[in-house]
Every structure is written in C-alpha cells, then in structure tokens.
Amino acid sequence: MVNLTIDGKQVAVEKDATIYDAAKACGIKIPILCHDKKLHPFGGCRMCLVEVEQMKGRLIPACTTPVTEGMIVQTTTDEIVKARKLVLELLLLKHPIDCPVCDAAGDCDLQNLTYEYKVNMNRFVDEKFNHEIDYENPLIERDMNRCIHCGKCARICDEIVSYGAYTFINRGIEAKMGTEFDGPLNCEFCGSCVSVCPVGALNSRPFKFKARWWALQKTKSVCSYCGTGCQLTLGSKDGKVLTTIYDENQGFHNGQLCTRGRFGYQFVNSEKRLTAPLVRKNGKLQEATWEEALAEVTSRLSAGKSDPASVAALATARLTNEELFLFEKLFRGTVGTDNIDHSAGYAHEALTKGALASFGVAASPAEIADIQKSSQLLVVKSDAYETHPVIGFEINLGVKRKGVALRIVSDKKGKLTRLPGAKTTVHAPGSEVALFNALCKSVIDQGLAAEGVAGLDALKAAVADASAEKAGVTAEEIAAIAKEFASAEKGLIILPIGLGYPGHNAALANAAANLAILTGQVGKEGAGLLIMGEKNNSQGAVDMGIYPKATGLNAQGIIDGCTSGNIKTLFVAGENPVVSYPNRKKVEKALENVEFMVVSDLFLTETAALADVVLPACSFAEKSGTFTSLGRRVQNVRKAIPAIGLAKSDFEILNALSQSLGGARYNNQGEVFTEIAATVPAYKGLTQAGLKDEGAVYPVAVAAKLVPAAAKSAAPAAGKLALVTGSALYHCGTMSRFGEGPMYVCPDAYAELNVADAAALKIVEGDQVTVTSGTGAVLVAAKVGKRVPQGVVFSPYHFGEGSVNTITDGSEVTYVTVAKK
Amino acid sequence: MIMPLIKGLQITISHMFKKPVTLQYPTERPDVKPGFRGLHALNVSHDKAKCVACYLCPTVCPAKCITVEAGEDQNHDKYAAKYEIDMLRCIFCGYCVEACPVDAIRMTEQFELANYSRADFTYTKDRLLEKK
Numbered sequence: 034m035v036n037l038t039i040d041g042k043q044v045a046v047e048k049d050a051t052i053y054d055a056a057k058a059c060g061i062k063i064p065i066l067c068h069d070k071k072l073h074p075f076g077g078c079r080m081c082l083v084e085v086e087q088m089k090g091r092l093i094p095a096c097t098t099p100v101t102e103g104m105i106v107q108t109t110t111d112e113i114v115k116a117r118k119l120v121l122e123l124l125l126l127k128h129p130i131d132c133p134v135c136d137a138a139g140d141c142d143l144q145n146l147t148y149e150y151k152v153n154m155n156r157f158v159d160e161k162f163n164h165e166i167d168y169e170n171p172l173i174e175r176d177m178n179r180c181i182h183c184g185k186c187a188r189i190c191d192e193i194v195s196y197g198a199y200t201f202i203n204r205g206i207e208a209k210m211g212t213e214f215d216g217p218l219n220c221e222f223c224g225s226c227v228s229v230c231p232v233g234a235l236n237s238r239p240f241k242f243k244a245r246w247w248a249l250q251k252t253k254s255v256c257s258y259c260g261t262g263c264q265l266t267l268g269s270k271d272g273k274v275l276t277t278i279y280d281e282n283q284g285f286h287n288g289q290l291c292t293r294g295r296f297g298y299q300f301v302n303s304e305k306r307l308t309a310p311l312v313r314k315n316g317k318l319q320e321a322t323w324e325e326a327l328a329e330v331t332s333r334l335s336a337g338k339s340d341p342a343s344v345a346a347l348a349t350a351r352l353t354n355e356e357l358f359l360f361e362k363l364f365r366g367t368v369g370t371d372n373i374d375h376s377a378g379y380a381h382e383a384l385t386k387g388a389l390a391s392f393g394v395a396a397s398p399a400e401i402a403d404i405q406k407s408s409q410l411l412v413v414k415s416d417a418y419e420t421h422p423v424i425g426f427e428i429n430l431g432v433k434r435k436g437v438a439l440r441i442v443s444d445k446k447g448k449l450t451r452l453p454g455a456k457t458t459v460h461a462p463g464s465e466v467a468l469f470n471a472l473c474k475s476v477i478d479q480g481l482a483a484e485g486v487a488g489l490d491a492l493k494a495a496v497a498d499a500s501a502e503k504a505g506v507t508a509e510e511i512a513a514i515a516k517e518f519a520s521a522e523k524g525l526i527i528l529p530i531g532l533g534y535p536g537h538n539a540a541l542a543n544a545a546a547n548l549a550i551l552t553g554q555v556g557k558e559g560a561g562l563l564i565m566g567e568k569n570n571s572q573g574a575v576d577m578g579i580y581p582k583a584t585g586l587n588a589q590g591i592i593d594g595c596t597s598g599n600i601k602t603l604f605v606a607g608e609n610p611v612v613s614y615p616n617r618k619k620v621e622k623a624l625e626n627v628e629f630m631v632v633s634d635l636f637l638t639e640t641a642a643l644a645d646v647v648l649p650a651c652s653f654a655e656k657s658g659t660f661t662s663l664g665r666r667v668q669n670v671r672k673a674i675p676a677i678g679l680a681k682s683d684f685e686i687l688n689a690l691s692q693s694l695g696g697a698r699y700n701n702q703g704e705v706f707t708e709i710a711a712t713v714p715a716y717k718g719l720t721q722a723g724l725k726d727e728g729a730v731y732p733v734a735v736a737a738k739l740v741p742a743a744a745k746s747a748a749p750a751a752g753k754l755a756l757v758t759g760s761a762l763y764h765c766g767t768m769s770r771f772g773e774g775p776m777y778v779c780p781d782a783y784a785e786l787n788v789a790d791a792a793a794l795k796i797v798e799g800d801q802v803t804v805t806s807g808t809g810a811v812l813v814a815a816k817v818g819k820r821v822p823q824g825v826v827f828s829p830y831h832f833g834e835g836s837v838n839t840i841t842d843g844s845e846v847t848y849v850t851v852a853k854k
Numbered sequence: 855m856i857m858p859l860i861k862g863l864q865i866t867i868s869h870m871f872k873k874p875v876t877l878q879y880p881t882e883r884p885d886v887k888p889g890f891r892g893l894h895a896l897n898v899s900h901d902k903a904k905c906v907a908c909y910l911c912p913t914v915c916p917a918k919c920i921t922v923e924a925g926e927d928q929n930h931d932k933y934a935a936k937y938e939i940d941m942l943r944c945i946f947c948g949y950c951v952e953a954c955p956v957d958a959i960r961m962t963e964q965f966e967l968a969n970y971s972r973a974d975f976t977y978t979k980d981r982l983l984e985k986k
C-alpha cells in the first residue's frame with residue numbers, strides 16, 4: 034500500500050493505482066474525458082490535471098500518473114481550474130455545439146464540464162469541422178464533428194471487444210477517428226464504442242431523437258437473450274422501452290453488452306406482439322377474452338388429470354425462476370405428469386445428465402469469474418464467442434491482459450481463434466467426444482493424470498481405443514493439447530450448449546469433465562469446467578427441474594408422443610419447437626396432430642400458429658423475478674413498463690391455472706421465490722431483496738467422478754458436405770428475430786461454405802443455394818469464406834424462413850449436398 | 855352615523871365625473887402591454903418551424919402540458935414531428951420561451967382562448983405555427 038495526501042485527505046491505495054484512482058477512493062472527483070476504468074490509461078485530454086507538491090512547476094495528469102509514497106496532491110487550485118478551462122475552450126473551438134439536436138445532451142461529459150467550469154465564451158476562433166456524417170449505418174451513427182479525440186471507442190473496440198474497427202487517421206488538426214479506409218462501419222455492432230463515447234459523436238441510431246436521457250425511466254434488469262446474464266439498464270418512457278442505458282458499474286462486465294443486449298430490445302414493443310388471447314374457432318384463431326381462453330385450457334387440463342401421461346408441457350428457458358417453479362409445480366404436482374422439458378431435451382442434457390453424473394450437481398463447477406483467473410483456457414468451439422459474446426469479451430481480456438493461454442478445439446475457425454497467441458485445433462465435425470476421449474487417453478499415456486483419481490481404470494479401459502484420427506487431428510496435436518492442459522496451473526474448459534449444438538450433449542459434458550478431473554483441474558479457482566447454457570435462464574430451468582425426472586418423456590419423446598397420439602394435451606410456454614427443434618416437418622406434423630395445444634408467447638410464432646389456444650405473454654421488461662445465469666448467478670429482473678395490451682406474465686397465467694385446477698395460489702411472484710429458497714437446496718437462504726443489484730452466485734458441492742463417455746462414430750458420407758448448425762453472433766434463439774437491431778445486420782438465414790467447396794460448386798457469396806439432406810431441402814443464401822474448413826457447411830438455426838432445422842434430424846452432423854438454385 | 859354615509863356618497867359621486875376604468879369589452883379592445891404572456895406561437899424561419907425538438911420546453915414546463923416528439927427529416931435533421939400544448943393545463947408562466955435555445959417559441963398577445971370543447975384546447979403544431 035502507498036500512502037499519499039489528496040486535498041489534505043490521507044489515503045492509502047494499492048501501488049499500481051494512479052492519482053485518479055486514489056482520489057476516487059477517498060471520494061474526490063477529478064474531471065475526466067478520455068479515461069475509463071476498463072481501459073488502459075491514455076492521458077489524451079488533459080482534463081484531469083492536478084498539482085503534485087513534489088513535481089511543482091507543471092501540472093500532472095491524474096489518470097496516468099502512478100501514486101508514490103508521501104505524494105501531496107491538490108486537485109483544485111486556481112491554476113488548475115484555469116488550465117481545465119483552457120482545455121475545454123480548445124475542445125469547443127471546433128466543436129459544433131449543437132446540443133439542442135444532439136442526443137448526448139444531458140449525458141454528455143463535455144457539456145457537463147463546460148457547465149461546471151462556466152466556460153461561457155471562447156478566447157479563440159476557428160472554423161468548425163466539416164466531416165461527413167455517417168447516416169447510413171442502421172445501428173451506429175457517427176458524427177465526427179462532435180468527436181473530442183478521446184480515443185475511447187478505438188481503445189474499447191481493440192482492448193475489450195478485440196475487433197479493432199477504429200483508428201485515428203491523419204495528423205494534427207486534420208486528425209479524425211476513422212474506420213478502415215475511412216469507409217462505412219462494418220463490425221460486430223456491439224455498441225461498446227457508443228456506450229463509452231463521452232460526447233455525441235457516436236449515437237445509437239435506433240434511439241435517435243427518441244427521448245432525452247433525463248426523461249427516461251431507468252430500470253436495472255438482466256438481459257433476456259443468452260445465458261451470460263449481463264445486467265442492463267432499460268430506458269423507458271410512456272410504457273415503451275426506448276433504449277438500453279450504459280452503466281459502467283453494472284455486473285462483472287462493467288456495463289458492456291453485445292449487439293443483442295444493446296440493440297435487440299425492440300421486440301418488447303414490437304408491433305407484432307400479441308395483445309389478446311386467441312382461441313381456435315371453426316379452424317381459425319380468433320380473439321377471445323381471458324376468461325374464455327383460460328376456461329378452455331382449464332377444462333382440458335383438468336380432464337388430463339385423470340390420464341396424466343397424455344399431458345405434456347414444454348417451457349422455454351427464458352421464463353423467470355418463479356414462473357418455471359410454478360410451471361413445474363403445476364404440471365408435475367397438480368396435473369401429475371412427468372412429461373416436462375425444455376429446449377429439445379438434448380440442449381440442456383450436458384447439465385441435467387452430464388454434469389449431474391460427473392459432478393453430482395446439474396451445474397458447472399466453475400463460474401464466470403474463473404475465466405480471467407485461469408491460466409489455460411480450453412474452449413470447445415470457436416462458437417463460444419457467438420453464443421455468449423460477453424463471455425467472449427472476458428476471454429479476450431484474460432488472453433490480452435492476464436496472459437491466459439487459449440486453446441480452441443473447434444470444427445471451424447472464428448473470432449476467438451484470431452486472438453493473440455490463440456492456438457486452434459480444427460477437428461472433424463461431430464467428433465468432439467472422440468477428441469476429448471483421445472485427450473484423456475493421451476493424458477493417461479503421458480503419465481500426466483493427477484494422482485488418486487477414482488475410476489481411472491474404468492476410464493482407461495473405456496478410452497483404450499480412442500485415437501486422434503477418429504477426431505481428424507494428428508496424434509502430436511492431441512499430445513500437445515493434453516500436455517498443456519494437464520500441466521497448466523489452472524485449466525478451465527469452456528463448453529457452450531444450446532439448440533444449435535446437438536453434439537454438445539451429456540456425453541460431451543462427461544468427456545470434457547473427465548479431462549478436467551483427470552488433470553486435477555476441478556475444485557480449484559480459475560479451473561474446471563464451465564458449461565454455458567444458451568438462454569438467459571437455462572441454468573434456472575435446470576435448477577427448477579424443467580426436465581423429466583422419472584419415467585416421463587423428454588422434448589423429443591413428447592414430439593413423438595404427439596405424432597403417435599399418446600400425448601393429447603400439450604402446453605407450450607414460450608418455446609418455438611417448429612423452428613428451433615430438429616426436423617421441422619416432423620415437429621409440425623406432431624403439433625398439428627396433437628388434440629389440444631396451448632401456447633403462451635409474446636408473438637404468434639410458427640408454433641403458436643398451430644395452437645388451439647394462444648395466450649399473450651409478457652416480455653422480461655414487463656415483469657419481475659429472477660434469472661440464473663450460466664455462472665450460477667441468481668439475479669433480479671425488474672419490471673420496467675406495464676404489460677402490452679392484455680398480455681399477462683406467465684406467472685399470472687400459470688397462477689390462474691394452478692388455482693382453478695386446485696393447486697397452489699400465490700399473491701405475487703415474490704412469494705414463489707420464498708418457496709424456491711425453502712425447497713430448492715441450492716437457493717437456500719436467498720431472498721430477492723438480498724440479491725440486490727449484483728445478484729448472488731449459489732455455491733455447489735462438487736463430487737467429481739470419472740464417467741466414461743461413448744463417442745459415436747460419425748461416418749462421413751462420400752461426396753457430401755458436413756452440415757453443422759449453431760448460433761449467429763447477432764441472434765439468440767428465435768426471439769431476436771423480433772428485435773430490429775439484430776435484423777438490420779443479420780436478417781436472413783445463410784449457409785457458410787469454404788471457398789474451395791464454393792469454387793467447386795460454382796457458388797459465389799450471396800447466391801441462393803439449395804441445401805439437401807435425407808430429411809429435406811432448404812433454400813438459403815450462400816456465404817463464402819475461410820472460416821469453415823473444406824467439407825463443412827455452417828448454418829445458424831434462428832430463422833423461420835430458410836429454417837435449417839427443416840433438414841436436420843438431431844444428430845451432431847447432417848450430411849448434405851449443396852447446389853446453386 | 856350620518857357622516858360616514860355622506861363621505862361614501864361623496865366618493866361615489868366624484869367617480870361619476872371621472873373617466874371609467876372598465877373596458878366595454880368586446881366592443882372596446884384592451885391595449886396589450888409588451889411582455890404579455892398569451893397564447894404560444896411557434897416561430898417560423900425559411901418556411902419551417904424553428905423548433906428543433908430539443909425537448910427543453912417539455913422538461914422545464916411546470917404544468918407538464920407540452921408534448922414533443924422528435925422526427926428525422928430527409929436531411930437527417932431533427933424536427934418536431936409532434937408539438938402539442940394542452941392549454942387547459944398551461945399556467946402561462948413563459949418558462950418554455952425562456953428555455954428555448956433556438957428562439958422557436960414565443961407568447962403572443964392573443965388572450966381570447968375560450969372554446970366549446972376540451973379537445974379545442976389541445977393546440978397542435980399546426981395551430982401553433984405563427985400566422986404571417
């Protein structure tokens with residue numbers, strides 16, 4: 034610790050602190066423009082000048098000067114104020130000062146400081162800048178006339194996002210923040226640059242001119258897209274969510290969001306939202322009252338009580354814990370069926386079966402904070418960036434700031450594989466389990482297994498015939514990965530799971546867990562296995578028991594049951610199996626066949642269109658509750674706006690049904706959480722109030738065990754391409770299709786091909802191509818690049834049109850032919 | 855007892871010979887003094903309302919009777935797609951005029967605001983635009 038005096042106050046801080054940090058620690062505010070706590074010190078604006086007794090004669094920038102023992106600092110003297118005024122005058126010299134039409138006004142650092150320092154006039158005169166304003170971009174409007182050259186946008190895009198879209202171009206007074214060849218911005222659209230820009234040079238276009246910062250009602254909540262569980266602040270006015278507001282003190286990610294969180298909120302107030310219940314009459318869905326719709330559902334469910342096996346229920350992992358708990362209680366308890374599931378069954382199996390077998394708990398032993406504490410990351414699929422972009426930022430930071438070594442085993446390349454020092458092993462598609470088995474074998478063969486691991490012999494026998502060739506990798510590479518992971522001080526495996534990744538199943542979770550256990554990496558900080566659930570509350574859905582526990586059918590079984598007629602009544606809360614489950618034709622047929630189907634959803638989705646009763650549900654912005662993110666963090670979701678139209682939250686819907694079916698009735702969702710805390714062991718002792726803003730990570734008692742995992746041998750079909758599905762960076766599930774932001778940058782389904790394959794098939798970027806498998810054919814646009822290896826095609830699954838699940842059947846890889854239309 | 859009565863009558867009678875202070879409205883019109891705060895008008899320049907929809911007047915308005923919704927025109931400039939004052943709530947304080955950074959709104963000498971229905975008191979942008 035270093036002791037120093039600031040404005041007469043004694044303060045002790047860490048030795049790597051700057052004067053700015055020290056002042057902040059003792060509550061003294063030094064004005065800043067170019068400094069950001071997340072970024073490396075820059076020292077570009079000179080707004081933070083202070084006086085240091087020991088360095089008299091000149092003013093010192095507080096944000097870049099490290100503290101030294103016995104320093105005596107003055108933060109406001111006449112001389113300092115004069116200097117800061119000069120800085121502002123110079124900044125305002127070429128600044129347009131068009132605050133009335135600038136969206137930053139009210140939340141602009143330059144405006145606030147100009148006001149605070151009473152800079153009413155300028156001693157200098159000069160012409161204003163006349164840079165062209167970029168109005169073309171649908172998400173980010175760039176007006177470089179307002180730029181104050183703080184460099185924050187370029188630094189965040191480089192240091193944290195690792196994209197590197199901006200750089201200063203030209204020199205001196207001509208200098209300007211520019212893009213590649215000064216062209217249009219074409220990046221990830223995470224909006225990080227917009228959020229840190231201290232002025233109105235970078236603006237969110239979807240929010241342009243919509244409201245003033247001060248007129249927005251700010252509600253702290255949690256992003257409702259992926260399992261990362263980023264905290265965000267919703268800015269709403271007159272019952273509409275208008276934007277997301279950046280708050281650098283929110284969450285582990287310091288307010289950073291990805292494009293879905295930042296720009297994908299428009300689904301909340303979408304024109305397409307359902308506003309009244311619909312009941313099928315004479316074959317057509319027609320508007321009805323809640324009483325009528327609920328009475329119909331109640332009568333069907335109470336009839337089902339006498340034959341519970343004929344009732345099934347699917348829920349989306351987007352609901353709150355409270356809703357899922359009630360869902361489970363209603364169907365497993367009151368109705369008495371075990372046919373309950375979410376996400377196609379396989380998409381969460383890695384937790385409910387895999388982690389449960391390997392660790393004794395249906396959760397990952399590691400948490401998000403472990404990423405930066407690790408020394409060696411082993412990421413399964415470069416897609417971890419696309420599925421969980423803000424986890425991607427954590428990986429970026431770990432690699433670039435903390436020196437974490439990064440190894441990616443993947444069937445394609447991607448953003449993560451381009452990080453400095455990242456080592457990538459591209460394996461044959463669908464061979465993940467074989468790869469991990471080969472790694473385990475190599476660890477054992479090299480004598481690197483941790484001592485005293487129980488069940489070693491059984492595993493040894495099980496992986497005896499594992500080999501590198503089966504994964505399409507060289508033996509040397511396997512040996513190298515095994516060695517680097519086993520000898521790492523803290524090795525962490527990152528495994529994303531979800532609907533697009535049928536291969537990321539229980540077997541893969543076991544295989545990956547085996548490697549972690551075998552190398553003694555479980556039970557340490559910064560090490561182990563982090564399984565990343567796809568949706569905002571995937572972990573919560575598992576915790577609340579939304580999967581068959583005894584003899585019940587899983588999602589795939591339920592679909593088959595609908596086809597065969599064994600399932601007569603199906604309740605679907607927010608799921609969209611038609612688009613998101615494999616084999617669309619089969620799913621459609623099943624859902625058309627089932628006698629009675631109820632869907633509660635925000636939109637008339639492809640699934641809801643087949644239902645007999647459709648109940649309009651509320652989005653996350655219209656309700657309170659909790660979500661549990663992938664690091665087992667339980668966080669508060671807060672209501673920002675009143676319900677749209679006649680929509681009711683799933684809590685209200687399930688509560689009403691529960692009551693009329695003779696089950697429990699709750700006065701509010703908070704009561705359900707109290708019951709969760711009392712009955713779900715992991716949530717013991719938690720209260721919604723106690724979660725506060727930061728949430729709480731519930732602890733897990735891990736009992737690690739080696740569980741042999743059988744690798745399926747995928748027989749490559751001659752002359753065919755291996756189709757792998759997954760997530761696109763701009764989308765998550767099927768809900769992001771209703772957010773304008775994601776749809777501006779990624780509106781349509783596509784199939785990504787290697788250049789060599791494309792050339793052989795005479796396909797060029799943008800061509801419409803027919804992708805045909807044994808299950809069916811689909812027409813999508815072609816994307817050509819070097820990201821996917823030769824012989825592999827990648828296609829995201831989110832879209833209703835050109836839905837790739839038309840041609841999949843739930844296996845890891847689908848063999849297809851691709852032809853130009 | 856009688857003295858105060860006479861005194862009172864004296865005043866009354868003296869007024870009978872003075873000029874009346876009342877105005878024979880509506881046949882006689884008042885002389886509206888400068889600075890009078892009557893009905894608002896939106897100033898026009900180059901055939902366009904000067905208002906740039908900065909949202910300062912709805913922010914400052916103590917009666918919260920101004921509704922502004924900004925829009926983006928073909929030149930990507932900000933303009934008031936909607937500008938409305940609920941005259942039933944306006945307290946004629948003039949803060950909006952004071953707040954406006956671009957001199958887009960003023961208060962006229964128009965004080966005859968009586969009307970037949972509530973809806974007539976909603977002054978839309980069209981009604982507020984200054985008539986030349």
Ligand code: SF4
Nearest residue numbers: 131132135141232233
């Ligand atoms: S950037 Fe700030 S100072 Fe500049 S016009 Fe916008 S609000 Fe005003």
Ligand code: SF4
Nearest residue numbers: 190198220223224226
């Ligand atoms: S939106 Fe994200 S990726 Fe694009 S320039 Fe800004 S920080 Fe970089």
Ligand code: SF4
Nearest residue numbers: 180181183184186230
């Ligand atoms: S665009 Fe904004 S963040 Fe980037 S340098 Fe200019 S002022 Fe700073």
Ligand code: SF4
Nearest residue numbers: 256258259263291294
């Ligand atoms: S989609 Fe996921 S990574 Fe992106 S902001 Fe939301 S929670 Fe964070």
Ligand code: SF4
Nearest residue numbers: 905906908909911954
């Ligand atoms: S203050 Fe002036 S420019 Fe701003 S909204 Fe009101 S009238 Fe328009």
Ligand code: FES
Nearest residue numbers: 076078079081096
């Ligand atoms: S904040 Fe210190 S130089 Fe900019």
